[in-house]
Amino acid sequence: MKVLVIGQGGREHTICWKLKQSNKVSEVYCAPGNGGIGSIAEIVPIKESQVNELIQFVQEKQIDLTFVGPEQPLTEGIVDQFEKAGLKIYGPHQSAAVIEGSKSFAKELMKKYHIPTATYEVFTTENDAIRYLEQEQTKAPIVIKADGLAAGKGVVVAQTMEEAKQAVHDMMGEAKFGEAGYQVVIEEFLQGEELSLMAFVDGETVLPMVPAQDHKPVFDGDEGPNTGGMGAYSPVPQFGEKDVEQAVKTILLPTAKAMVAEGKPFRGILYAGLMMTAEGAKVIEFNARFGDPETQVILPRLETDLVEVIEASLDGTLHKLELEWSEDNVVTVVLASPGYPQDYPKGLEITGVEKAQEQENVFLFHAGTKLEKESLVTSGGRVINVTAKGSSLKETREKVYKAVDLIKFEGVHYRKDIAQKAMNFFGNLVQKAQEE
Known part of the structure; x- marks a missing residue:
C-alpha cells in the first residue's frame, strides 16, 4: 500500500x-x-x-x-x-477537531460532562479579562490561554497579576497569536506533575497508549516561556498502571462518549495533557492529534503495526484490537534554534548528524531542517529531536545526551534535564529503602 x-x-x-x-x-x-x-x-x-x-x-x-x-x-x-x-x-x-481548535469549547464540554479540569472563565474583550484579574479573589499564579491554535505557545503561566495582565494584553490587545487570541480562557493554576496520555479513538472505543511526559518550558527546571515541547520520555515511573487506568476511566472514556453525545464523534488520535494533582488527574488541554515531541517516544515503543491500528479504526473494528508495547525506555531531546521560542534565525548549517545517527539505538527525527545544496540547515524553531532507546532510564539518558553533544549549529540550545523528574523519583525510592 x-x-x-x-x-x-x-x-x-x-x-x-x-x-x-x-x-x-x-x-x-x-x-x-x-x-x-x-x-x-x-x-x-x-x-x-x-x-x-x-x-x-x-x-x-x-x-x-x-x-x-x-x-x-x-x-x-x-x-x-x-x-x-x-x-x-x-x-x-472538522466538527470533532474543535476539541483542540477551541479551548473554550473543550472547557465547556468538560464542565457539562463532569470531566475533571481547572476552574475557568472565558473572555471576548481585553477590558473584561483585566477586570476579572483585578478582582480581590483572583490570585496568582494563574493561567492565561489563547482560545485558538497557537502552535503550543499560546499559554502563559503568570506568576504575578502584572504578568497575567501583560499576557492578556499581548493576546487580545497586540494580537500576538493572531486570531487565536481574540478570545482568552483564564483558568486556575493546577499543582502537580504533567502527564501526556494519548489514545486511538473511534466513537466510544478508546485504546490508550503508554503515557509520556513532555517538557514545555524552554529552560531547565521548567523555567522560561512555554514552547511546543523541548523533550519527552516514556515510560513515566512516577505514575503506575492504576493512575493511568483512572485517567482513562475519568477522562478519556467520558470525553469520547461526550463527543458522541454532542454529535461530534471523534475518530483519530485524542491527546489529553493532564496534571496529576493530589485530587487525581485533571485535564490541562486536549489535542486532536499526536503530541510533538511525545510521538517521538511513544511510537518507538509501539510493537503493533500502526497500519493495522489505523485500518481497524477506519473500518469500525478498533474495539477488537489489543496494543502491544515494548518495555524500553525512550528519551527525546529537542535541539532548538537560538532565540526560540521567540524570533530565531534560519539557514544555520548543521553538522554532526551522521555521527549521531551511527550511535546504537539512537534515532534523529528532524523538525525544522531543510537541505540547501549539499548542506543541512535550520529552518524552524525546533530543529532536531535526538531520540534514544534503552533498557534503563539512566542508560538511555546517557545515550541521548552523548548523541546530542555530537550535533552542532550556531546558538543551539536544549534542556539538559529531560527525564530528570523520573531520575529523582528513582533516587527517592532508593533513599527510602535505605532509611527503612
Whole structure:
C-alpha cells in the first residue's frame, strides 16, 4: 500500500518512520516534509494548507491511505474534504477537531460532562479579562490561554497579576497569536506533575497508549516561556498502571462518549495533557492529534503495526484490537534554534548528524531542517529531536545526551534535564529503602 503523511515536523518524521516498518506499506510520501524525512520517504512539495493539490496528488499517485499529522489542517476540515472526494484518510473530522481548535469549547464540554479540569472563565474583550484579574479573589499564579491554535505557545503561566495582565494584553490587545487570541480562557493554576496520555479513538472505543511526559518550558527546571515541547520520555515511573487506568476511566472514556453525545464523534488520535494533582488527574488541554515531541517516544515503543491500528479504526473494528508495547525506555531531546521560542534565525548549517545517527539505538527525527545544496540547515524553531532507546532510564539518558553533544549549529540550545523528574523519583525510592 502507498501512504501519504501530511506535515513537516518531528512528529511527521516519526510517523513516516513507523509506517515504513509495516509489511503492508510499499511506499511512503510526505507533504511537505523536511530535510530529514527525505531519507525514508518521497518528499512532496505541497503545503498542508493546499488541500485541493493534495487531493489531486493522492488521486494521481493512487495513494491508499493519508495520515494527517498537524492540527491546523484538521481544524480546517481536511478529513471532510478528502472523504468527500472518496479518499481514505485518518484523523478527526472538522466538527470533532474543535476539541483542540477551541479551548473554550473543550472547557465547556468538560464542565457539562463532569470531566475533571481547572476552574475557568472565558473572555471576548481585553477590558473584561483585566477586570476579572483585578478582582480581590483572583490570585496568582494563574493561567492565561489563547482560545485558538497557537502552535503550543499560546499559554502563559503568570506568576504575578502584572504578568497575567501583560499576557492578556499581548493576546487580545497586540494580537500576538493572531486570531487565536481574540478570545482568552483564564483558568486556575493546577499543582502537580504533567502527564501526556494519548489514545486511538473511534466513537466510544478508546485504546490508550503508554503515557509520556513532555517538557514545555524552554529552560531547565521548567523555567522560561512555554514552547511546543523541548523533550519527552516514556515510560513515566512516577505514575503506575492504576493512575493511568483512572485517567482513562475519568477522562478519556467520558470525553469520547461526550463527543458522541454532542454529535461530534471523534475518530483519530485524542491527546489529553493532564496534571496529576493530589485530587487525581485533571485535564490541562486536549489535542486532536499526536503530541510533538511525545510521538517521538511513544511510537518507538509501539510493537503493533500502526497500519493495522489505523485500518481497524477506519473500518469500525478498533474495539477488537489489543496494543502491544515494548518495555524500553525512550528519551527525546529537542535541539532548538537560538532565540526560540521567540524570533530565531534560519539557514544555520548543521553538522554532526551522521555521527549521531551511527550511535546504537539512537534515532534523529528532524523538525525544522531543510537541505540547501549539499548542506543541512535550520529552518524552524525546533530543529532536531535526538531520540534514544534503552533498557534503563539512566542508560538511555546517557545515550541521548552523548548523541546530542555530537550535533552542532550556531546558538543551539536544549534542556539538559529531560527525564530528570523520573531520575529523582528513582533516587527517592532508593533513599527510602535505605532509611527503612
